Amino acid sequence: MPYTISLKNVVSVVGGFPLLAGINFEASFGEIVLISGPNGAGKTSLLRLIAGLIPMTQGSGYVNGLNLQENSQEIRTLVSYVGHRPNMYDDLTALENVIISVGNSHSLSLKVKLSRVKTSKLKEEIIAAFALMGLPDRVSSTKFSRLSEGQKRRVNFIPLLIKDTKIWLLDEPHASIDALSREIIDSSILRAQERGALILIASHELEHVQAIATRTLNIQGGYITSGDQDVS
């Protein structure tokens, strides 16, 4: 079976600095891969590369059969990337933010798009997703900047649930959040895995993530220094 993600000798140079210095990495659907390593080692860069956000200067890379160099725009519709900064506008409500994030998702039919999510099934779906993430109704109509850190992160996960992409790239999803939020996020990650998604998690908090990860790899100096065997 071909790998979902396959990188060979990938170098990525941004602003004259090699963020990634020869990455070799392969992963398939159904895995939860923990990417560990010290600060500035290239964890975030690896995720951003796979999300098609930074250029591939050398080497070859494929995501779901698409070339990272040429098809970065299509790849971006296949993956969901959650950075350590929430991808949301402060002055819009949580619900409006989610609608903007998913409003253009290619999996949605044109009809749903044109109905502007007012009465559609999509809106019900979004409300259900808020409930699933343990967020009460009033949260959805609160300005994003007024939410707590844990709530912000959970809101940031909602577009992933709605779009239901099969590749999740999570950058420090557990940083500075409460136990409840962590539990909810973890269970949504596991649910996605059950549906066959591939999830890459860059994290410092090894114990927490190792509990759900199928394998761990270590990245240092812009390349992968070690990876252990699949635990399952």
Added chain:
Amino acid sequence: MNFLIYLGYGIAIFATVGYCLYLGLKRNKLVKELSRIVKDSESSPNEFTNR
């Protein structure tokens, strides 16, 4: 003859020659630098050359 005429010619020549000099010197500096790199790696081949 009017001073301004000399001024006009002077500025034109000065600026052009100055820019050309700047270009030439910069090029020569780069050539020197790169030639040294080539010489260095030829006299002391590192781990990559042997492959």
Added chain:
Amino acid sequence: MFLDAWIVLKKDLLIEMRTRVVMVQVLPIAGAILIIFGFALGPDNQTLQKAAPGLIWIAIILSCLIAVERSLSIEYPLGRDGLRLLNLDPAGLFLGKALAISIEMIGISFLVVFGSVTLYGSRFNHFTGLLMVVLTCILGSLALSFIGALYGAMSLGSQIRETLVPLLFLPVAAPVLLASTEITAKYLGMTTGSSLKWLGVLIALTISYFAIGFVGFEPLLEER
């Protein structure tokens, strides 16, 4: 694409309606420019009325520069990464951002013209004069917003964005200033003769800036 443009437009205007940054900050700046020029040129109403068309458009162009800056800063929380992750059509994104700026600018330009009428005592020739000035305001705002949105995207990766955008924007805004000033001057009774060719210049500018932005926005956003 039009749906994407609509989403972006609606989002920008919604944020503006909530924060009112353009309304309570950019608009007063335009007003301040009119008043400062009034000071500088002295109390002579005749001089002010003569200079009014130029002053109106200087105020509009400078406030447009600030509105472009504001439009860019709305996107700060997402950054270029976040914008690209929204998977919006680049042409739609351009159209949405530019139209949001231009709607704000059209509003501002009307108020600036109104300000000139009250502060400088400018008078329109007749009713068609008013209509022509309104049309000029709309076209001028569109042209300025298109080029502003494009240059905003172009300078996204730059550390010196705050100085770069004005450097790029002002020379390109110069013909807009010229054409709009001429039309406004005619209908405020400062000059005579035909303003049709100026209208032509303005339309040509609007179209060409729109076309470049429409086609050029995508490669500016991507990094390959």
Added chain:
Amino acid sequence: MTFHVTDGPVSNENSDFYRLDKINKALALAGRKMWRTLLGAVAVASALATTVLGLYVTPKDEHLGNSVRLLYVHPPVAWAALYLAFGLTTLCSILYLIPKTRSPFFDKIAGASAESGILFLSLTLITGSIWGHMTWGVWWTWDARLTLTAVLLVLYLGYLSVRKISGTDHSKAIRNSIAALIAAIDVPIVHFSVIWWNTLHQTASILTPNLQFKVPPSMGITMGIGFLSATFAWVWMVRVRYEISVLEEARESESLTTLIQNRRMERVG
């Protein structure tokens, strides 16, 4: 389920051979001296000839007096800036934007040409201003041509600033080309608007001095040599500036190899 995590070498493209190849090619380009030297020699000789002829040999004009001597400098540099330099920048930018002819070569040449264009355009403004002072008594006047030239200078200064924004080679080149295209498209628009602007406002009488005088042959020849000199100097500048870009790129790739090795050394333990 299988997977590999290999601790492989950096890719072949990064090997010593590839890197030195790039440097050697750049050095070979810079080493091709013959045409460049010849060009430079012709440029210097013709510039000297223009200066001597223009300042001392040619007679002074019966209408314009000595100020006519500036005409051996002013039109040639204007020609080099407006037609040669910015023309080539526009052409190369278009060639880069067309996928079929896309090549990093065009981006480098466009930048090199624009840089010399800025120089020549500044000289055009300075010599023109001096000439204006001598004939009209003012350093600056809101004449259509002057205004257009000034706007053009700012447009291309902006273009050079855009060139400095960081990015990948391709994204930079695209950005540069679009900036150059905006500048180029603006030229005719500014041109027409400033012409109309002036015809509406000013009685342009002193601004169009009558140059239909009979030119003595020595004057014509001097002016011709002036054009020749500006053209050759421009070609030389573009050529050398291009060499510098290539050399800089080679050095960049050299330092990149070191950087990648350094990056991998960051590994603790």
